[in-house]
Amino acid sequence: MLELRDVHYGTGDKEILKGIDLVIGESRIQSIIGVNGTGKTTLAAIIMGLNGYRPHRGRIFFKGRDITDLSITERAKLGITLAWQIPASFEGITVKEYLSIKKNFTAPEKALKLVGLNPNLYLNRVVDENLSGGERKRIELASVFSVKPKLVILDEPDSGIDMASITAIKKVIKNFKKMGTSVLLITHSERMAKVGDTVSLLCDGKIVKEGNVKEVTEFFRKYCRECDHIGEIEEEILK
């Protein structure tokens, strides 16, 4: 459904993504794991087409169509959306309004239930700093449900929240799949990556290993968690 072919991106003379090839099928959960600074958030921005994030080389395809030059809105209308690591806050906007941005999709009540929040307690809250980090992250996921995307990019859905919320969020990610939404699950946590059907390991702007969940996460634990291999990983460790 989504395909990246040899995607390069950088700022100034610094190359951040160094030739990414990636394929995500329908109704799949694809994890991307990597330590801090490897380019995960940049990859999310490139796929969503955020301002300033156009590949310097390579193309992006969605459902067979080249979307490399499309705007954020156009990509969203094709069914791609993104949930940021730290969601934005919206002064004066209620959860209900936030979950009704697009009409005729999932109702706000239902979207909240899907992320384990009681609509009666949340619909009239304001989407600003009065929500805890965990609540805000869940509401972001509800917002994703509300537009019924074909593909959602989740950037570190487990960061900044408590353990109980993490369990809930794992369930939510599986719900996306059940409802026919593919997930690109970006994380630096091995446990979260395991929710994926397959895992790709990102290191220094390149995908250096991909496939079987167990294999890739074990490799990550062994070599990447306390990484000092940047640049030499391919030659020395990979076989």
Add this chain to the structure above:
Amino acid sequence: MSIDYSKEFEMIAEVYKKTGGDEKALFDKKHGALIINENKVLGKNEIKGMRIEHQSLKNGVKVKIFVEEGIKIENPVHLCFGMLPKEGRQEIYSEFIIGKNAGVEFTAHCIFSNAKHIEHIMDSEVVIGENAEMSYTETHYHSESGGTFVYPKLRGEIKKGGRFFEEFKLTEGRAGTLNIDYEIDQDERSSCELLTKIYGKKDDRIEVRESLNLNGVYAAGTAKSRIVLTDNAFGNVLGEIKGNAAYTRGHVDCHEIVHGDGAKAVSTPKISVENSFARVTHEAAIGRISKKELETLMARGLREEEAVDFIVRGLLR
């Protein structure tokens, strides 16, 4: 030329309704009300514990509203100041005297929806008695001409333990030339919250001064403003709080958004303390709409302009 007042009243009520006001409240007996067009009082309803005195002037009306000691007015009191003609000048000199332990909520609508060149001077004095509470929300409806020249001025005194909540809102029609000047003196343990929300377009010029003098111990106040400026609009906000006594708490919170290359914003928080146990803080943000907020909404399928509207609507609510 003679004018039929009942006709005028109906016209005001009509606009009032269109602009979201509860027009039935202008007629029923439960709600205190005062309806003014130009220099004429078209209607008035006094309720138990509240007295309204008024006097027509050449270009306006002098109004005194008294709420008796200990009286809690149950329903909001509706005030409507209109200028139905396209041109003219209206001067309103008002006094609000709120007795000890009283409580009252005013909902004011200022309607200049036909304005080509209208000047509106609003000079108010507010005295809130000991432990009394007053809320005053003022909503403006202006024409799209930009020919409104509006000068709301308020001087207030909040006595010991009194509370004042004031909101000024101008988000429908053009702000035109607007100069708000509010200054409140606060006695001990009083609290005050000023809130201003304005949407400036084209070549609107907006000046806001919100000033609080925290003179008594434990007095607390916030001066908050949300201004959105598009096209070539200009906004200048001065949020001023003086912590003059021990344990006073003050906060200036100003957020101005400029959207469009010609729009300009200035914000000056001016805070001072004269007592080492006072604490006054400020936060001011001027700038474009946050990229992240915009991109989040666009990632849900909104076009950029729709996303801007959505964000602005929340901010100015």
